[in-house]
Amino acid sequence: MTAWGAWLGRGARGGEEYFLGRRDLPWAIVLLSVVATETSTLTFLSIPGIAYGGSLAFLQIAAGYVLGRIAVARWLLPAYHEGRLRTAYELLEARFGPETRRFTSALFMVTRLLADSVRLFATAIPLTLVTGWPLIASVLVIGAVTFIYTFIGGIRAVVWVDASQMLLYVAGGLIALVVLGQAAPGGWPDILGRAAEAGKLTLIDPALDFGRPYTLWAGLLGGAFLSMGSHGADQLIVQRLLACRDLAASRRALIGSGFAVLLQFALFLFVGLGLWAWYDGATFARSDEIFARFIVEALPAGVRGLLVAGVFAAAMSTLSSSINALSSTTAYDFWAAAHPGADEGRILRAGRAAAAAWTLLLVAAAIGFIPLSEESTAVEVSLGIASLVYGGLLGAFALARFSRRATSGSVRAGIAIGIASVTGVWVFARAAVAWPWFVLIGAAVTVGVGLVAARLGARR
Template structure:
């Protein structure tokens, strides 16, 4: 019932879009608070609801150090990238790179975004299918297909307006689910939460700050503040998934409020679900699970009364659908604007702007269907690879492989007069390749939160060294 209701409401919200900008940017008049909630729902969703409790279950509260770095990264994006996006009234993040380096660089970075989103969000879709499988007894493949199909319907019909408003409502729902879980877990302990926290303290699970200089440990103060900041700059400054929402705000000030405010909300959200993980650790007495993402889902299905169980299962689906719908819409927008639309513009077919917007809309909807099929297929492909991996770490690790290259490309576009189109693309490619090599050959020595910083540094260095002439002034 919940899935059907959300699908119908989302389709109704965005009905009647007549052009590409209305469909993908909501006429640029969306309220900043709704965009804030949508940003948080998009970037965390299922990963927060299912995976973050699993991290605290097997570890401690040290993940909060990453969230602190996220706040610093957002402030940097608000200061040096959002003004450029709004000044140029851009439709995708990668238009900024075209203004500085030409259309080849725009298409190159847009293609990188597409591959990254496909891989990372297929992991999110897989993680969401776990509780549906536990509830219904369906195979994981069937659960993936059902969630993908229903999310596609309202995303296809409603566009960004439907996506943002549904995201905002779903975020409120799954935060309520987390609070309910805290209450239930506290009531189950002999002396409530004081008992849980006392046991967790004895086991060292309340540690929130780790000042270790070991680069192989993902959750240290330095990896959190530096690595988390660069990861957030990449995800919120160079990824169309988030930038698209910020472009849909009414003005620069509204975009900044939405972006910086989302950092505070994400920190509090991580805090909530890490404590859920501590409660689950006490409930199961630290028992081992094949998948850490399964722990909270199994608790919901097996331990909660029917009414509460139904609400929390709805929360899981709310979390999943928010990210999946956002991904479909962002992928289709880059396909329509950065590839098809850019080609049409180059061919001189922009005399009739209204007709062109209608064409963009049609192409975007076709692209939405294609990307949904690819996301579902990739999620099914992840099933045999999922043993022993937390989906949040897998998804963030995949994104971190390329965010450094993208972020370095944007840094060259904004601040370098020496880099050229060719040197920027070479820098991005080498930056991504270098991080991939670290991930393959030195994963034990260098943890994933450092990937974006490494990739960005390599990209900027190669881009500057490869520049051989003074580049023209940037337009933005």
């Protein structure tokens, strides 16, 4: 994968070719890349743990993801393509000026650094189990291998390798389903029968309880707003959509990815049910380790190797995407803005230097990451971190698209108070308000404060 990715992106001569792939990437490949980027190792390892300790109710979140993508395709994608933008935050500069663009771009950078360091940490766990290496060595190896093809190949390499890596780890999940079914005395009918008796096949929970993350309302509303934030205001995904050939292709890639993610979540949740039957509901210190332990302890050679390869394919897909997106925002939102006369060649060199710096920061953050608590899986921690900021970013884009009164100052005030509000909820009321509601709350506060601040400013 590393060699192929480096070969795919060879010969890039400018920043736009390196970061946007000449804007001619096939939508089907972009669709697979979007799925691989947003799910990664946390899907492979953590989602089975959610079903192991709970039920299939997580699929309600995935249903909300589809609704959120439809909204982004309808309201935000046209604006991105009309201006032939290079980063998501250029749209905010056109409406509110360069200060807002840099402010939101910096928020994206901090969020991606924190959330993706969690992902990198989670991926190092199975490598440590397989090799016996120290956790630090595992993080360093994953970071170094991914950096090579990302640095050389740019977005074209990242997208094509993402697509192939997704097919690899989905194949690993399907193989796990087969192995688990064969191990049960009565096959999958026996597993599902036992799961039904234990209440683990629950799909819809209509309870209106803001403290529970996997209810119908948290799934449809919270999941939709989370998806709007992650796929409409996050350069990690927007960069891929900008690399499609036209608006119609971007819409197909975005909406299609929602249905693909729904199926993928279902696959790994059923893996979790199979693991629950295999271990007879035994208790584990960390639910993220259950599938990893099954791979290295229970599978035969060959199959074990393929599943381990799937783990690392999932890890590399997200890490490479994060490095490339972070370097693109650094190059365009900060470096190029400070050097208005720079040509595409100089932007390319600045972007590659930024890629090296961000790789080091991601690896360092992963090494310094405090081990997850027993109450939360890595996927919940990562989504929770991202949700703290997504509401503020989404609210800013809503003000840019639908408010004539909002100003640069009012938008930045709205973002700051919106993020502070959600952070306060996370710190002081986490038991009463679950993480799927964070983006909705943050977006509502950001829009409300932005409109009020703009009105007060106009009166002065």
